[in-house]
Amino acid sequence: MAQTTQKWVERKYWNEKLETLPREELEKFQLEKLKEIIRHAYENSPYYKRTWDEAGVSPDDIKSLKDIQKFPFINKKTQRDTQGVGSFLGELAAVPEEDVVFISTSSGSTGVPTVSPFTKADFDAFQDTESRWFWQIGMRPNDRYVHALNFSLYVGGPDVIGAQNMGALCIWGGTLPSDRLLFVLKTYQPTVIWTSPSYAWQLGEKAKKAGIDPKKDLNIKKIIVAGELGGSIPATRKAIEDLWGAELYDFYGLSDIFGACAAQCEYHDGLHIAEDHILVETVDIHTGEILPDGEVGELVYTTLQKKARPLIRFRTGDIGYIDKTPCKCGRTHGRIHINGRKDDMFIVSAVNVFPSDIEAVVRDIKGITGEYLIRIFEKDFTCKYAVEIEKNADNPKTDEEVAAEVSTALKARIGVKPARVEVHPDGGLNTRSEHKSSRVIDERHQDYNI
Numbered sequence: 001m002a003q004t005t006q007k008w009v010e011r012k013y014w015n016e017k018l019e020t021l022p023r024e025e026l027e028k029f030q031l032e033k034l035k036e037i038i039r040h041a042y043e044n045s046p047y048y049k050r051t052w053d054e055a056g057v058s059p060d061d062i063k064s065l066k067d068i069q070k071f072p073f074i075n076k077k078t079q080r081d082t083q084g085v086g087s088f089l090g091e092l093a094a095v096p097e098e099d100v101v102f103i104s105t106s107s108g109s110t111g112v113p114t115v116s117p118f119t120k121a122d123f124d125a126f127q128d129t130e131s132r133w134f135w136q137i138g139m140r141p142n143d144r145y146v147h148a149l150n151f152s153l154y155v156g157g158p159d160v161i162g163a164q165n166m167g168a169l170c171i172w173g174g175t176l177p178s179d180r181l182l183f184v185l186k187t188y189q190p191t192v193i194w195t196s197p198s199y200a201w202q203l204g205e206k207a208k209k210a211g212i213d214p215k216k217d218l219n220i221k222k223i224i225v226a227g228e229l230g231g232s233i234p235a236t237r238k239a240i241e242d243l244w245g246a247e248l249y250d251f252y253g254l255s256d257i258f259g260a261c262a263a264q265c266e267y268h269d270g271l272h273i274a275e276d277h278i279l280v281e282t283v284d285i286h287t288g289e290i291l292p293d294g295e296v297g298e299l300v301y302t303t304l305q306k307k308a309r310p311l312i313r314f315r316t317g318d319i320g321y322i323d324k325t326p327c328k329c330g331r332t333h334g335r336i337h338i339n340g341r342k343d344d345m346f347i348v349s350a351v352n353v354f355p356s357d358i359e360a361v362v363r364d365i366k367g368i369t370g371e372y373l374i375r376i377f378e379k380d381f382t383c384k385y386a387v388e389i390e391k392n393a394d395n396p397k398t399d400e401e402v403a404a405e406v407s408t409a410l411k412a413r414i415g416v417k418p419a420r421v422e423v424h425p426d427g428g429l430n431t432r433s434e435h436k437s438s439r440v441i442d443e444r445h446q447d448y449n450i
């Protein structure tokens with residue numbers, strides 16, 4: 001028996017057959033699931049029945065994966081407008097409430113929080129996918145894992161069950177205050193932790209201030225991050241890795257679907273998306289026109305298996321692209337690259353600017369702390385941006401020199417210069433938070449038409 005267990009632990013994949021399915025077979029599987037979910041949605045969700053009848057489409061129209069393009073889009077607004085209509089779960093839901101065992105809600109950071117329901121089977125599939133990602137980053141049953149994500153309503157909370165199911169020793173850290181969390185890291189010597197990128201950075205800094213060297217006194221080998229883009233920004237990733245002496249992995253979930261949508265593998269070249277659960281399309285941000293794989297646009301997802309509330313052609317608001325070329329790790333599921341949120345993007349002199357581009361620059365410059373604040377404003381009817389940063393106490397350069405350096409680097413990376421760069425001393429910016437950090441202030445006049 002011991003030998004069998006040993007072999008199991010040495011496996012490279014959590015579910016080898018599924019993860020390495022040849023593209024053609026993967027798409028055959030997707031088509032089968034797509035037909036099922038479209039029929040399920042049509043027969044059980046009042047919203048889909050009504051809107052598809054109006055659009056003149058029906059489940060019989062699905063003969064190939066491309067036929068999904070005949071169906072109308074939905075978005076966050078659809079979720080809000082249908083929430084609570086007709087029943088507690090609303091018109092998008094496709095199962096009765098008694099079949100639902102769990103709901104998570106979105107953060108509500110861009111409007112009314114939306115509810116995402118799960119049946120027992122949906123929830124189990126969510127956790128099995130999460131186990132796949134934990135296994136993918138090399139986590140094994142002999143790892144000690146700290147889940148330092150919020151448990152309240154947040155879809156990332158239950159991900160810890162995926163770690164337990166694959167056999168790791170799990171510590172439900174939640175949102176413990178930093179000093180308590182550092183006590184856990186020091187005393188129990190866990191090997192893997194999941195948190196947000198900004199908090200991973202701050203926690204490491206706090207450890208150092210408390211006389212703990214994350215590299216020597218702690219045993220963290222892998223850090224999982226999600227919820228912000230930092231994990232896929234090379235300079236941010238490197239800064240956190242250097243601070244902890246650990247390898248960083250970016251994960252991606254959506255409360256609208258589940259907390260286990262995509263994750264990096266050891267090659268860190270995009271995030272493998274669970275194509276057995278999610279059919280990905282990319283569309284033009286403005287026109288909704290379908291773009292070929294590999295082109296940057298808004299990512300549109302169709303959930304292939306989630307029964308409680310199927311999302312058919314959900315415009316996520318995430319801007320990025322999918323790479324379906326084979327990955328060196330042997331997995332065949334495509335890799336998504338996310339540039340930012342549509343809501344966060346702003347246009348300066350006809351250039352699309354994402355806060356993540358600015359972060360990439362700021363985190364790459366020596367002699368500044370890496371903290372930043374972006375202000376977007378209008379001057380003479382033109383959109384402009386300003387950046388505030390912090391200079392390290394031991395940086396010999398003048399504030400003017402630092403500002404010029406940052407400005408030049410931003411121009412080189414983004415194509416448009418900031419209107420100004422303001423330099424603060426270390427700790428001068430109030431951007432350090434324990435959860436998602438708010439780093440963008442939009443000061444554009446909203447009602448200039450009046």
Ligand SMILES: [Zn+2]
Nearest residue numbers: 265327329331
């Ligand atoms: Zn890979």
